[in-house]
Amino acid sequence: MRLHPSSLHGSLKDPVLGSIGFLNEVMSRFPEAISFAPGAPHPDTLEDVDVQRYVEGFLDHLVREGRTPEQARRLLLEYGPSRGIVNGIVSDALRRDHGIDAAPGALVITVGAQEAMLLVLRALFRPAQGVLAVANPCFVGIIGAARLLDIDVTPVHESAHGIDLDGLEETCRTAREKGRPLRALYVAPDFSNPGGARMSLHCRRRLLDLANREDFLVVEDNAYGFTATTGSELPSLKALDTRQRVVHIGTFAKVAFPGARVGYVIADQQVTSSSGTKLLADEVAALKSMVTVNTSPLCQAVIGGMLLEHGGSLVELSRRKSEIYQRNLTCLVDALDRYVGDALRPDIRWNRPQGGFFVRVHLPVPADSALLQISAGKYGVLWTPMEQFYLDKAGDHQLRLSCSYLDVKDIEEGVRRLAAFFADEIVSPHRGRTM
């Protein structure tokens, strides 16, 4: 049987769904190239991961809590509650480390942050009602999840200081006038992927006030907050949220390791009907029972044990990782300064985020897949075209550099190659583009 693409769901035509496949394909064709494309973890962060020890630590914890060893063991092998089995440990850590006061029952443990996004969007959006605003540029995962659910997405400009709040207010007004009010805003206030933006404390408070005034929810993605330098941390939107306006999504992919596929969502909003009051987390868990049933209890045990081994502290768990990523980011920006530097400015510009995995570079020409092929084939260096992160054409001349999984010497060498590529192919176009 042959199927025509037009008979399949429309999301499959969206470039965001093919973006990961495209990059993997390019990377596999140029295995010797230094790749600034993937936001994968640094190998050093995986060095001391000991899955077996974490599982045993979690089993001991269950026994201390009153289960028999056999009951504890079975808990990891059987089905389990859709909401999760490490909610208490995560709830404690969020309270202690981040001042987020969320009861275990307000949390749902998910298959990474991605499932949390899909579930939250599904809970909050009805067909052809309400609009999702997203930062522009934006993480592809939220756009993809919205496309999958046929949810309308509207972009709001994001600068280095985060989402444009005046623009957002204007978006609210327009949406209301069109009879499709803003239902939620997706935002990563700390070192967004790919923008690298960070919202000030003042802007965070202004955003929460606006959400309350305009009656929308804020879906906060906290994937990169842990990369803030010690002393520079800002409270998350959820920590500032006194009116349950914020749904907070976190992941263990970066602070622990991605292969566990464990994330979480705090959804402490009350859902009130004539038959009583539930939490939005209850609804998210009910939806989850029809998406993945429950997050692997084995994987939850690995993460739970890992967290317990670090005194139940997310900050302790992520401290060394945070230092590695800070080092890499500093190294990347320094190398750009040295190798690209003033010689190629102002044609080539880049931002200087204070955390996260990513630097954006502006080119005077489109940073498209044709240019990527030249960069990969002739100069041995890979990057991500920024266009896939934009809902409009604003990012066509930008590329994203990820420094998370490279070693310092590879970053150095990669930027040297990039500089040659920029000089030969872009700033001195008289030397000719070969494609």
Next chain:
Amino acid sequence: MRLHPSSLHGSLKDPVLGSIGFLNEVMSRFPEAISFAPGAPHPDTLEDVDVQRYVEGFLDHLVREGRTPEQARRLLLEYGPSRGIVNGIVSDALRRDHGIDAAPGALVITVGAQEAMLLVLRALFRPAQGVLAVANPCFVGIIGAARLLDIDVTPVHESAHGIDLDGLEETCRTAREKGRPLRALYVAPDFSNPGGARMSLHCRRRLLDLANREDFLVVEDNAYGFTATTGSELPSLKALDTRQRVVHIGTFAKVAFPGARVGYVIADQQVTSSSGTKLLADEVAALKSMVTVNTSPLCQAVIGGMLLEHGGSLVELSRRKSEIYQRNLTCLVDALDRYVGDALRPDIRWNRPQGGFFVRVHLPVPADSALLQISAGKYGVLWTPMEQFYLDKAGDHQLRLSCSYLDVKDIEEGVRRLAAFFADEIVSPHRGRTM
């Protein structure tokens, strides 16, 4: 912030989404009751599960395939391809054990069968186009996934011999006339949950011919096929499928263990456009990148290692489990014969499935939650009301008994209690219902 249920997605109002929560709640209130409700694995099937050994076995396999030990180790901890990392092992097993010829690239490894259902439905259905036919009664997971995606579902009667093919043909005609043609049929041809139905070889071939003639896809769920007695196995629809009409969904929850949350889907249909040909599996994997990114490679390793330890054979992996479930099913039907038996017939009737986990009992009164409370509180025995498995009212007088996780003596004692409950509360109503 308070949310009103009417502002949330409509699926949250569907009873199927609350069904699991309801049963868990009843079970937690009556911990001493014998529960015929959950389709959980038998504890004996978990006895010799050794996660660490399976992981090591899979790592050895990766090294034999040419990876360094460190590369193999990292593969389990990092992100991975959305389509999975054990596709080759599963593909080999399906060919060897079940005569299903599907290349590794035609498989996607999913977070259990549930995610496979959601992804396949999402790929195949566009908003307000096409209809999904399901057996009636039907597994709640497929109905829930359809509700989540706002896909219209139409029931087709299922008898002990499987789906009513004449009724299905009629459904096709009606749907076509309404301008909403049948896009797909969900069916479990071997010992369906909850119906216990099994399709004959003749009916399987007839169904495939009908699918081809009426141009719909068959989504085959093979969760319980492994419980067939040796020698009585029938080829799956996929094994008979010469025209790529069948999308085949499998799970390791029953043949390995549920806590791994690993399932798979075979989608070898060609998707042809002007830019080339892909497989439906490629599209399913692209959708998966926006649902869970990838199935935990750690969990895939556990399942991969477990399968390899059994010579790469699904049949070997499930042999002992199949015997346990056959024993339990025989015990349950025998106990019903002995304890309920002729004394209460014809008021109380039940079916005699040849495999699977479930027996259905017909009562002369509604088997509703009020009756369940009496059964649990006064007689110490729990079961599942069948109404949640029906799209119409046909199941209101039925209950489902699951025998999968109980020991023989508990089945015996549970049926004794059931018989007392039936005799006192249902067949002799003059003795009065207490609620």
